[in-house]
Amino acid sequence: MLRIAGRLVSTALPIALGLALLPFLLLAEFNHPSGDNFCYAVSFLDPDFSGLLDVVGDWYRRWNARYFSVFLIGSYFTFFDMLSTYRWVPISLFLAWWLCAYLLLRTIFPAPQSRGALAVAALLLLVAYTLGMPKVSNGFYHVTGAFQYQTGNIFTLLLLACLLRIRSSEPRAIAYAIAAGFLSFAVVGSTEMHMALMVSLVTGMTIYVWLTGRPQRWYWLILWIVTVLSAALMIVAPGNENRGINFPNRHQFGFSVSQSLYYGWLWLTEWLKNPLLWIVSVFLTTPLTIISCRIDLFRFTRWYHLVGVLIFCLMLVVGCFFIGFWAMGKPLPPRAINVVYFIFLLGWFLALGILSRLYLRGRINSLTQSIPAFPGQVFRIAVALVLMMAIFKNHHFERAYADLTTKSVPYHQAFIDRYAKIEVARTQSLDLLEVPHIKRKIKPRTIMVTDITTNVMDFRNDCYAEYFGITAIRIY
Numbered sequence: 001m002l003r004i005a006g007r008l009v010s011t012a013l014p015i016a017l018g019l020a021l022l023p024f025l026l027l028a029e030f031n032h033p034s035g036d037n038f039c040y041a042v043s044f045l046d047p048d049f050s051g052l053l054d055v056v057g058d059w060y061r062r063w064n065a066r067y068f069s070v071f072l073i074g075s076y077f078t079f080f081d082m083l084s085t086y087r088w089v090p091i092s093l094f095l096a097w098w099l100c101a102y103l104l105l106r107t108i109f110p111a112p113q114s115r116g117a118l119a120v121a122a123l124l125l126l127v128a129y130t131l132g133m134p135k136v137s138n139g140f141y142h143v144t145g146a147f148q149y150q151t152g153n154i155f156t157l158l159l160l161a162c163l164l165r166i167r168s169s170e171p172r173a174i175a176y177a178i179a180a181g182f183l184s185f186a187v188v189g190s191t192e193m194h195m196a197l198m199v200s201l202v203t204g205m206t207i208y209v210w211l212t213g214r215p216q217r218w219y220w221l222i223l224w225i226v227t228v229l230s231a232a233l234m235i236v237a238p239g240n241e242n243r244g245i246n247f248p249n250r251h252q253f254g255f256s257v258s259q260s261l262y263y264g265w266l267w268l269t270e271w272l273k274n275p276l277l278w279i280v281s282v283f284l285t286t287p288l289t290i291i292s293c294r295i296d297l298f299r300f301t302r303w304y305h306l307v308g309v310l311i312f313c314l315m316l317v318v319g320c321f322f323i324g325f326w327a328m329g330k331p332l333p334p335r336a337i338n339v340v341y342f343i344f345l346l347g348w349f350l351a352l353g354i355l356s357r358l359y360l361r362g363r364i365n366s367l368t369q370s371i372p373a374f375p376g377q378v379f380r381i382a383v384a385l386v387l388m389m390a391i392f393k394n395h396h397f398e399r400a401y402a403d404l405t406t407k408s409v410p411y412h413q414a415f416i417d418r419y420a421k422i423e424v425a426r427t428q429s430l431d432l433l434e435v436p437h438i439k440r441k442i443k444p445r446t447i448m449v450t451d452i453t454t455n456v457m458d459f460r461n462d463c464y465a466e467y468f469g470i471t472a473i474r475i476y
Helices: 001-030 037-044 052-061 068-078 087-108 115-132 134-140 143-168 170-188 192-212 217-235 238-244 255-271 275-291 301-330 334-360 364-370 371-394 395-428 461-466
Strands: 434-435 474-476
Touching: 001 087, 001 115, 001 134, 037 052, 037 068, 037 143, 037 461, 052 068, 052 238, 052 364, 068 143, 068 170, 068 334, 087 115, 087 134, 115 134, 115 275, 115 334, 115 395, 134 143, 134 334, 134 434, 143 170, 143 192, 143 238, 143 371, 170 217, 192 217, 192 301, 192 334, 238 301, 255 301, 255 334, 275 371, 301 334, 301 371, 395 434, 461 474
Parallel strands: 434 474
Antiparallel strands: none
16 A cells, blocks of 8 residues: 555656646746847847847947857847747746756766656756746746856756766766866856856866876866856956946945845845755655765765865855845845855755765665664655645745736737737837836736836837837837
């Protein structure tokens, strides 16, 4: 009977994880461009520029140092029609996140581990991230934000897999090192938070492999040079200063340190209060305690490794907030905190794996003999059931479900009506088009970020009008 219940729960869990993501995937169908989407689109469709790289260079000089993110944004707006393909971007990002997480897990837990189990584990990590991130709309649905903040996360997962393969796959180490170099260039050029992550991680690992005399140390040295040069390319961009002059409270060291410590502590406590994080951690403890005793990654870990990981992650989280206060003099926006949360999860689950290995060193046999199988199975089934209940009671899931069932259709229709009025205004050459605002009761907060305003001169209104080829537009 217990075995049957275990099989039913094992079957129900991936179904539950899929259902947890289903509202987010279906909402993509009702997603519409907003905010600076139109500004970026207009710039990359500007005939005065000679091509994609020319526009990327212009953004780099004028406003945005994130060379790789801007390149991705430009590639999308150059080769795809925004209005007809916008809904496919979130789906692609969810899929890419899951696949890269799976590849990372396959690297950490190689054969003979079950590929199906690792696919479910990757899906669980995606669900945990999606349901715990500060703002889902900026994370996956707002294209210009997602191509800056979420693609950096996705490439980080893929880069970590390559870095681990440099360590474990000597015959193919050079191929993985080359791939890691390209990925490091991409990740660093995504956001300043990703830059901080990669510079600190690659620097620490390079020092470690040289001190221990590892045979791959030359690969790591070259990778470190690529990472540092990529970071320098971000730091010296003229656009940093052009954008920074809009933040008069920037570059205050004492203020930045104190506020980054405060906000780092504030968000860490907020994330640690999330019951879903703890339930996922307890659920993963049992397989981690078994697997971590068998794989190379955790074989030589000691307690000081755990302490080092915790200190490194804490410093990195605080450092990310420091970047925001130093550059802007104010807290990071939610879209950037999505990245910090991703970094926190990487450190959290790494520390969990090390802790599982350390706690069970020399005890696995005695624990196996002393703990009866029946209570252990009951406990795993109970945790899985609690996990599924916690997922469906999560506020992000409840909001996404409510947005899908009550708001998405009228929200979508409001934009269809707006586009029809824009088409009429374009054919009649109206001087000013006024369209209804999106009512609060139909705003799906899961996917909507911002909209045009009542001010014709607002940059969002100006870019909106230029994209559609009309004189001016505002809401009423």
